[in-house]
């Protein structure tokens with residue numbers, strides 16, 4: 327930009343233009359602690375993302391009003407939107423902070439970005455939440471392909487490209503929790519004892535479909551469906567279809583829910599006539 | 603998994619699916635029949651073989667025939683109890699219970715689907731209150747809740763309905779405006795609730811899995827809903843704005859005479875002569891005649 331010319335500096339290392347964006351962050355010191363809002367003025371360079379800004383705040387834990395505070399805590403891992411760990415509510419919408427670019431989210435000088443932890447999970451600290459219930463849900467529906475055993479199962483069965491393609495899409499779920507954050511039927515449950523009967527949510531239903539569709543994973547289909555017939559299972563979905571709108575991986579969650587609904591219908595009728 | 607499961611937990615799937623099913627059969631089917639029957643007051647006026655002077659007279663006569671037919675069904679009270687009241691109570695009670703497990707986040711996620719989700723629950727509540735009022739006043743005879751204290755009679759179906767909607771003698775009263783508006787809101791809510799419920803039921807049961815099929819079925823449900831809505835609105839419009847109360851009474855009296863003879867009509871009249879304001883809205887006693895269910899009170 328024109329800085330170089332006006333400053334009359336040597337052009338070898340052109341200074342990166344920076345501007346200031348205000349981050350309004352919902353803070354919480356630990357489970358059960360009160361929450362408070364703190365503002366931070368962060369200098370951003372082109373291509374900054376929310377995580378790089380949080381890194382800057384960690385180095386400069388001083389609020390906009392000049393008060394010393396503790397570094398803001400958050401969770402992340404892959405930094406390329408495949409692990410889901412960095413999910414938080416950014417300007418009201420749940421999404422991954424690593425792939426949230428400041429140039430897009432706050433394009434003008436002085437723009438404000440609000441960061442909150444997801445509201446449907448217990449807060450560990452600041453923006454870091456505990457998504458354990460989601461993983462328990464995956465355990466509940468046995469979201470795996472059982473291949474461990476005492477003998478070699480041989481080569482897997484042949485695959486139709488269409489099936490493979492469908493399963494590939496479902497397999498990109500990163501358990502980020504966006505679909506649960508947006509779901510009007512999914513509520514925060516602090517106590518693990520309450521998870522058993524609480525709604526598992528779209529991600530888990532979709533994973534049940536993924537593993538039921540797997541030629542080897544299919545052997546557990548009955549058990550998966552049994553787990554989803556009860557309270558907190560597929561029937562707890564209210565068809566608001568927010569989940570599919572917010573999923574960053576564009577997983578066809580409502581199709582998965584309907585597919586599980588269909589399988590559950592067949593399974594329940596079968597169970598009635600088999601008598602078990 | 604600790605301890606015993608409750609009856610509710612053990613039968614959760616069944617109860618959920620019965621809840622879904624009961625909304626379609628019998629309740630939804632009944633809604634369609636009920637509103638098309640009611641709209642006969644309008645389509646009877648347009649296209650009827652009845653022999654009466656004016657179009658609306660023919661509409662009134664057509665509707666009267668429909669109502670008489672229904673009231674001559676065998677075991678009507680049993681049909682009502684097991685086909686309507688119990689399913690509606692079941693659907694409503696579980697519906698409220700299930701709806702309480704939801705929350706409203708339309709402000710944050712203003713998607714169409716989310717709005718429908720919220721509306722489905724709202725119209726459920728509104729519809730249930732409306733059904734209670736509707737059945738209590740017109741079927742159970744809680745006439746103190748109707749404008750002008752009108753008792754609906756299946757012998758004077760159109761005139762008493764017009765009076766129960768607008769006010770005594772089919773003249774507008776303030777309460778009548780409220781009640782008529784309430785009917786509009788109630789009927790609209792219920793038709794939406796039915797059409798949208800029909801759409802989501804196909805997802806719940808797994809009939810429509812792909813997004814495309816959900817869209818297509820959505821269009822079918824919307825078209826069906828529009829048709830039923832038209833029936834409901836036209837019926838309401840007919841009873842509120844088109845039916846002339848006194849002419850309707852004349853048509854209905856003529857039909858009573860044809861069916862039960864002049865003595866019976868005389869009997870009705872004698873009774874009404876003692877109660878002029880009741881005569882104005884033509885009613886009361888009729889439900890004394892063989893009609894199943896609790897007879898309305900005739901005192902004061």
Ligand code: SF4
Nearest residue numbers: 499500502503505573
């Ligand atoms: S389904 Fe989508 S929104 Fe839900 S957890 Fe998986 S990736 Fe996230």
Ligand code: SF4
Nearest residue numbers: 509563564566567569
């Ligand atoms: S469709 Fe079901 S799972 Fe998805 S947001 Fe709506 S209620 Fe939640």
Ligand code: FES
Nearest residue numbers: 403405407410424
């Ligand atoms: S850090 Fe893995 S998705 Fe953002």
